[in-house]
Amino acid sequence: MKRLIIVAICASTFAAAQADPVFDLQPNPHWRAELRAKSEELLAQREAEARKANAFGCERFCDMLNESFARVLRVATYQVPGGADYDWRLVVTRMPGDDAWSLADGHVFISEDFIQRNHLNADEVAFVLAHEISHVVLAHEADMVDIVRCLVPFGVAASVNDVYATLDFDMGLLLSVAPMMADMELEADRTGLMFAALAGVDPDRAIGFLRELVAAAPRDSVVATHPEDGQRLAEAEKFLPIARRLYAHYVTLTPDLPKWPDRAQDDLQK
Template sequence: MVHRLHITVGMLLMLVASAASSVQLAYEPVGLGWSDDEVEHASAVQMDALAERAEAAHQMGCSAHCARLQRVFSRLVAGAKLQTTRSATLGWSLLVVRLPDVQAMAMPNGRLAISEAFVDRHLQTDETLAFVLAHEMIHSILEHERQALTFAQLMLPRQIVRSVRDMYVEIDFNLSLLMAMEPVMQQGEYEADELGLLLASAAGFDPDRQIAFIEAQCRADTGRQPLVATHPPACQRLQALESLLPLARRQRPAGMN
């Protein structure tokens, strides 16, 4: 039986109301171009297109992991809402599809998506699922999309006024700009990894078991990099996470499994 699971804050169980959810880990981004609404409106097209594609392929909703997805997401949202002034106002939601070519993604407005096919292949435990979802939440909390767009704008002639949609077109077709953005995009991934690990640990998920996802990616890494690598090499990500484990272990509330 297929369940059309679309988890919203109104459906959350709020399982973590303890000190774990009161830990503030993130910074409030400043000096960014455009407004929240402009970036959210322009980027929402991608999530809408994903939902339409899943509907057309009859791959919308969860099938085997409904309860687990809701349970893990619920625990993470409680802490995510306390990170910044803005994150407290986001309408956190999780769209579940079953498309085999989709992994996990986040929009600037707190809308996340994940594929059960990806969960089946790579996220066998609650801890690895929590790590991936928390990673995506940090992208929304720290406004990484808006940060990247602001950086890209600074690399272009300043006398031309550009909308957010203009910037997306420029990034799609300007290879030199995309290459210049590579360090910024990779730094965003490091931040999402590290703060995601801490956020999930504060929600009670064992950090040592969370990083099993990146450990598997590191073992499978062939060392070949694309022309523009938006993500750092998996083994470098793992090394950064391992260095953070002592702090992550202290974030986890005592007695939580």
């Protein structure tokens, strides 16, 4: 599961390997066609819901969202073999209560309500989008399909649709895979933090969102498919020294990236 291998973190390597990817990422290639078909179905469903609620599309944060998504995506497609072979698209809604999530085919959803509710600045938004992009390029849904198929009685005959349907009603199965799902969240956090740093996002500002989650009231859930916020922050902080180094050198590690825009303005949101 630990595919994020840091090839080298030293100043001499930065200078020597300017055009080489920093990471050796080899995502699970299974189920691409099936997951793409399932993604199209879910996309149509969620887009229709947002349109019906008159909450589809960006209004307040269009520039920040488009800029952040483009920057992080440039890094992800550069760092991951085949990273460009997805239907990448940022889908913005204004659905109350929605946060950010992604489909296996490369559609990344975020709600402006989520940005406003949490007073996210541009670096935090970029980290959230990088987390979602990481789920896609790390092929977490393909991993989950493989894992569930090992656990269900119908085993090798299970389709992607069977897996989704079974997870919907089988609480025991969900409990069995919850630790794996929680680990995927941590992996998306640390990979997202690295991608964001390589995109010129200050990692100390980027994880401000996690710090605010920890400071807020704890969230209860029946099944812990997400790690606790404190664990997310502690794990991300372990990788801060590496992320800071990548951030310091992002201009040479990710060619053709413009400097991150002035941060003074978006701090006014805080």
